[in-house]
Amino acid sequence: MAIDEEKLSSAESLRKTRTFGKVRCHNPSCMGRIQPAAGADHVKCPTCGMEYRLVWVNPTLPRIRGPVWDVNRKIAEETITEKEAAARKKSVKKGGK
Numbered sequence: 001m002a003i004d005e006e007k008l009s010s011a012e013s014l015r016k017t018r019t020f021g022k023v024r025c026h027n028p029s030c031m032g033r034i035q036p037a038a039g040a041d042h043v044k045c046p047t048c049g050m051e052y053r054l055v056w057v058n059p060t061l062p063r064i065r066g067p068v069w070d071v072n073r074k075i076a077e078e079t080i081t082e083k084e085a086a087a088r089k090k091s092v093k094k095g096g097k
């Protein structure tokens with residue numbers, strides 16, 4: 001009996017610690033955990049800034065339906081621009097006297 005009770009309580013504590021209402025960022029270089037507001041139709045990753053459209057499987061279980069392309073493209077373009085600017089700086093240094 002004691003063993004059964006222990007099993008039950010550990011199963012219960014597992015259920016409690018399971019993360020409800022969280023999704024994982026789809027950005028492969030981020031994979032951060034995002035906790036959207038209940039019922040939100042989109043969410044922004046606090047780590048990388050990517051935005052995703054959400055669908056709610058049930059009131060506590062969100063799923064990422066897809067990225068918000070306008071926002072993510074902008075972020076990607078900014079990243080590319082930064083990288084290009086950094087590369088230009090480097091080449092100028094290298095090419096300079």
Ligand SMILES: [Zn+2]
Nearest residue numbers: 025030045048
């Ligand atoms: Zn992210």
